[in-house]
Amino acid sequence: MKRTKTPPPRPDAPLLEFDGLHITLPVKGEHRTVIHRVDLTVPAGSAVGLVGESGSGKSLTARSVLRLLPPGARVGGEVRFEGVSVTAMDPAALRTLRSREVAMIFQDPRAHINPLRTIGDFLTEGLITTRGERRGAAEARATDLLREVGIADAPRRLRQRPAELSGGLLQRVMIAAALITEPRLLLADEPTTALDVTTQAEVMAVIDEARDRRGLAMLFITHDLALAAAVCDSIAVMYAGSVVEQVPASRLHDGSRHPYTRALLASRPDPGAGAQPLRAIGGRPLSAFEAGPGCAFAPRCPAAQDLCTAQRPLPEPTGDGAEDGHGASPGDGHGHGHGRTAACHFPRPVTDGAPGTDRRVRRG
Numbered sequence: 001m002k003r004t005k006t007p008p009p010r011p012d013a014p015l016l017e018f019d020g021l022h023i024t025l026p027v028k029g030e031h032r033t034v035i036h037r038v039d040l041t042v043p044a045g046s047a048v049g050l051v052g053e054s055g056s057g058k059s060l061t062a063r064s065v066l067r068l069l070p071p072g073a074r075v076g077g078e079v080r081f082e083g084v085s086v087t088a089m090d091p092a093a094l095r096t097l098r099s100r101e102v103a104m105i106f107q108d109p110r111a112h113i114n115p116l117r118t119i120g121d122f123l124t125e126g127l128i129t130t131r132g133e134r135r136g137a138a139e140a141r142a143t144d145l146l147r148e149v150g151i152a153d154a155p156r157r158l159r160q161r162p163a164e165l166s167g168g169l170l171q172r173v174m175i176a177a178a179l180i181t182e183p184r185l186l187l188a189d190e191p192t193t194a195l196d197v198t199t200q201a202e203v204m205a206v207i208d209e210a211r212d213r214r215g216l217a218m219l220f221i222t223h224d225l226a227l228a229a230a231v232c233d234s235i236a237v238m239y240a241g242s243v244v245e246q247v248p249a250s251r252l253h254d255g256s257r258h259p260y261t262r263a264l265l266a267s268r269p270d271p272g273a274g275a276q277p278l279r280a281i282g283g284r285p286l287s288a289f290e291a292g293p294g295c296a297f298a299p300r301c302p303a304a305q306d307l308c309t310a311q312r313p314l315p316e317p318t319g320d321g322a323e324d325g326h327g328a329s330p331g332d333g334h335g336h337g338h339g340r341t342a343a344c345h346f347p348r349p350v351t352d353g354a355p356g357t358d359r360r361v362r363r364g
């Protein structure tokens with residue numbers, strides 16, 4: 001692809017937009033679709049939860065923001081950061097995006113940190129090599145950040161190596177590393193999945209407070225719909241490489257219409273309802289590779305009809321606008337982007353009562 005000099009950002013554009021993102025990967029000599037025409041907006045300062053079962057395409061969608069895709073990937077559509085196409089960025093603009101504007105944290109911090117180097121080196125290296133900061137100033141900043149993410153005895157921790165820290169502490173270090181360049185967008189790919197429940201809650205609180213302090217936007221990837229609803233402003237549900245529903249987090253329980261979202265909600269225990277069996281979603285999730293011409297959820301969907309296997313449903317507005325205050329648009333170009341859409345030929349009525357209550361715990 002011919003790359004011309006990257007144009008300047010447009011401050012009036014949404015912070016992050018996926019505009020028909022389509023990714024194919026080479027598999028056994030042919031290109032297969034793994035991400036199918038994803039439209040999604042992350043407004044400045046807001047948190048969008050990307051939720052779905054394993055293999056639904058969450059990580060590839062997030063990694064496309066930094067152009068960190070597997071070798072041979074072909075990308076269609078556009079990913080834009082402040083109106084500038086990431087897909088067409090020149091190398092200098094891409095370096096700036098990766099080192100200053102967008103930070104990423106992952107499920108397994110140990111896989112992303114050199115075990116032989118100290119925590120201090122890990123935290124300060126970017127500031128020293130890409131920003132030319134002096135070591136003393138970079139270490140002072142690293143110390144402040146370790147304290148901010150709740151690590152006591154920060155000067156001692158800076159001299160330690162990763163093996164000397166627990167998983168929870170190391171994930172806090174990763175959060176500090178993500179914050180050190182003062183990015184505007186955090187891509188958090190299952191940052192708490194590997195942690196026990198108590199540590200998970202603590203780490204989520206650290207992320208939430210850091211975001212609040214900085215007005216930091218976040219694309220939060222998880223398979224846990226309730227956790228996403230607790231920390232995000234809006235939810236995008238992925239299935240087999242497509243976003244099948246978008247809904248504000250505050251309307252997840254009473255406003256989601258897609259049978260897959262309703263099934264995910266119904267498969268969660270309701271803490272207010274006492275002992276009860278979990279309703280698992282029957283069948284197994286399809287990857288985008290296996291999806292036919294119709295709706296990929298059809299083999300598991302209790303509401304499927306003939307049309308569903310014949311024709312792929314497109315995202316349609318489902319919102320009532322006035323109630324959620326954002327209208328039905330998935331992104332209006334002015335930074336709201338918390339609209340409501342569902343890709344389903346026969347969306348569920350809003351009153352069919354999946355269990356659960358609004359469990360938003362923060363960001364009130």
Ligand SMILES: Nc1ncnc2c1ncn2[C@@H]1O[C@H](COP(=O)(O)OP(=O)(O)OP(=O)(O)O)[C@@H](O)[C@H]1O
Binds near residue numbers: 034054056058223288
């Ligand atoms: N390097 C690769 N080569 C071939 N296929 C891949 C590669 N990376 C991902 N895929 C396929 O692309 C699809 C989406 O993968 P992705 O990692 O985005 O899923 P995910 O939703 O993040 O899943 P998980 O919850 O397990 O992390 C899957 O079917 C996966 O097998």
Ligand code: SF4
Binds near residue numbers: 296301305344
């Ligand atoms: S399009 Fe049909 S199969 Fe797909 S989710 Fe809707 S009702 Fe179910």
Ligand SMILES: [Mg+2]
Binds near residue numbers: 059060
């Ligand atoms: Mg993943």
